Amino acid sequence: MCGRFSVVDKIAPIVSNLFNTPFKVMTNSNCSPSQFAATITTAQSGYQQINAAWGIKPNWSKKLIINAQSETVETKPTFKQAFQHQRCLVPCNGWYEWRTEEGKKVKYLFEHADQMPLYMPGILFKHEITELVTLTTTPNTKCGEYHKRMPVFILPEHTEHWFNSNSKQVAPLLEHVSDEMINICKAD
Structure with a gap:
């Protein structure tokens, strides 16, 4: 997954x-690493919004880490604790990928076929500021024509399971969504 997604109010x-729960977001059609993203997470009385900076920079890393592979997030030391205890969802309306066509990079927007919100799962790291890493997976056939990874999405009917199950129980949710769910169009 490329490091850009879109959120519209x-x-x-x-x-x-x-x-x-109240969810407030300002339109950002080009949310990029290190910018703040609105997330939904659990609270004692239900759910709450937490704004988090997209990306972490562990001491051992030379660059900002914005994504974790869903296949290894449960076992990698960098992500294991947060995946067990600090899961979130990042509501968005789509994400971007670039593909080289006729020698030029062309930008594409990937969005829900029914124009509904998409819910990217993520994990939060609470430091001086709260930081966020989103999860990726192998792409479905349609998205695979553009990139070797794609975001994971949690369907609305699975949100309770995402937040209220242990890390082993949520593993089936970490697959790609169907081709039919995603619409792809050239972006400006």
Whole structure:
């Protein structure tokens, strides 16, 4: 997955309704690493919004880490604890990939075929500021034509399971979504 996704404020009422909590977001059609992203996480009384900086930079890393592979997130020392205890969802309306066509890089927007919000699973790291890493997986056939990885998405009907199950029990949720769920179009 490339390091860009899009959030539009019109998804806020849908997200607020799904999680029964106020969700406020400003439109950012080009959310990039180190910028803040609105997330949903659990709270004692249900769910809450936490804004987190996208990416972590462990002492051993020379660059910002924005994604964790869903296949190894449960076992990698960098992610294991956060995956067990600090899961979140990042509501968005899509993400971007670039593909070289006729010698030029062409930008594509990947979004829900029904224009609904997509819920990227992530893990939070609470330091001076809260930081976020999103999860990726092998792509479905359609997305695989553009990139070798794609974001994982949690379907609305699986959000309770994502937040309330142990790390082994959520493993089946960490696969790619169907080709039919994603619409791809050239972006400006």
